[in-house]
Every structure is written in structure tokens, then in C-alpha cells.
Amino acid sequence: MMRAVSAAETAPPVYAWAVHAEALVARAGRHVAVDRLDLALGTGVHGLLGPNGAGKTTLMRTLATVVRPSGGRLHLLGEPVTGRADLRRIRRGLGYLPQHFGFYPRFTVREFVEYMAWLKEMPKGAIPGAVQRAIDRVGLAGRADRRMKTLSGGMLRRAGIAQAIVNDPDLLLLDEPTVGLDPEQRVGFRELLREIGTDCCVLTSTHLVEDVAAACADVVLISDGRLVWQGDTQQLADRGGAGDAGDSATERGYAALLRAHRGGTGTTAQARDGQARGGQDRGGRDRDGSPA
């Protein structure tokens, strides 16, 4: 008997990783904020953790093609970013919520999201429907015609998320998206992330380890611009012990990994548990081919 075959099964994958960075270097001003970072991310929700100044925002800005890499290699959605890259093509598939985003205060939510859809070169006819859908998904349907300047901090952040997802991106970058959201909104937001992550590579930075535990399948920990650790939330929790600071297993795991990194030589403290979600099968081995 014939069974229905979905498009996803028949369409060949165009690229192995949505994000593939090798020895990536990026600067914030004159400071090297991303320092020879190796990172591979496939479909799914990845949480980006790291202490203040770890380089999270600079990494996000680099992946959003706002900052040009100053060393190493970077591929986004299968396209090389270094050299004479076709950034317009990458940007059409990108969604980005910066930590601080600008907007015309007199724009309504709908006008703001429409404007961003236009900047992303979406087909004109597709924009009104896509804008309405994005606004609905972030729970701002009742406020679509309110001016941006009249929104609360949490509502503004949701409008920011709406513009980031309006083009149904293949790579969604969210820099501290839960800042300003109340607890109920945070729970709703985590659900939205999980839903988006079924067919999109989502990287979300946060200081709230609990957000990561609740919404992310994969955790990326960076410090001093380097990858310290990558693994799933259970593996993160398993890293912690009773003596580590934190109110939950994941917080204790985070504290233990940072402690090991700071106490180690940097390279010996680097670890990788398992493999990133989505992309190619790495057979449970790390980049050098040694067992994870």
C-alpha cells in the first residue's frame, strides 16, 4: 500500500547545518569578542548561555550578518559569509531580534512588522497575511493597531519577536527575548519557540537558565568568546553536583561547567556531550573524531 510522502521527506537537504562556524573571530569595537569559536547548529531550539561579556551579543550580531567576521570560516544556511558572500540571500532566510531594537514610535505594531517584512524583501502580496499571522503568534492581535510608543516593555519585545518571525525564517536569532516578559508571557513564549523550532534553527540567548531548560533541546555555553560546552538540557543538568551553586539541576550544571572552564586550561575544559540536534549524523563523535 502506498503511503503519503511529505515534502520534507523528498526534498534533499540543501545544507548540513544552518550555522557552521570554524575558528570564527569577530570583534566588538577593537575587542576580540568571539575568539576562534567552533559551532554547528541544525534544526531545533538552541539556548546560548554565558556570563556577562562572554560574547553572546557579538556572536548573535555576527550570525545576523550585522558584524563581519574578522577571521575563521562561517556558513549560514549553506552559504559562505566570508569572502564575496550573497548576504541578501541569507538575510531573506534570517530572523533577528536584537537586544535593543529601533523603531519609529508613531508606527503601529502592524506598520512596524510590515516595514520589517518589506526590508526582508518578502513578496508584496504575501506581506499582509504574513504580518497578521506573526502578530497573532506573539499574542498581539488585539493591539495590532496601537502605536509602538504606547506599548509596555513586554509588548514591545513581542512586537520585536513578530518582526523576527514574519518571513518564516530558517534561522532565527533572539538576543535575550524574554527580558520584560511577565511569567505567563514567558511560558507562552517558550511554547512558541518549541513550535518554531520544529522546522527552523533557533538560537536564543538568555541569562535565565530556566528558560533554556524549558524551551531548548540543545545548550551552547560560551565564555571569553570560545565554545565551552554543547549538549542537551539533561546532560547539562547531569554536570552539576550538590556543591554547585544554583536552585535547580540545570543551574548547578551551568555553574559546574563554568567552574571547570575557569579552573582548566580552556581547551581541556572544553567538552561536547552528544551531538547537536538536526544536522548531519556525527555518530556521537566530536569535531576531531574522538568519542564525545
Ligand SMILES: Nc1ncnc2c1ncn2[C@@H]1O[C@H](COP(=O)(O)OP(=O)(O)OP(=O)(O)O)[C@@H](O)[C@H]1O
Ligand atoms: N564597542 C565595543 N568596544 C570594545 N569592547 C566591546 C564593545 N562591545 C562589547 N565589547 C566587549 O566585548 C565583550 C563581549 O561583549 P558582548 O556584548 O558580545 O557579550 P555578552 O555575552 O552579550 O554580554 P552580556 O551578557 O553582558 O550582554 C565584552 O568584554 C565587552 O566588554
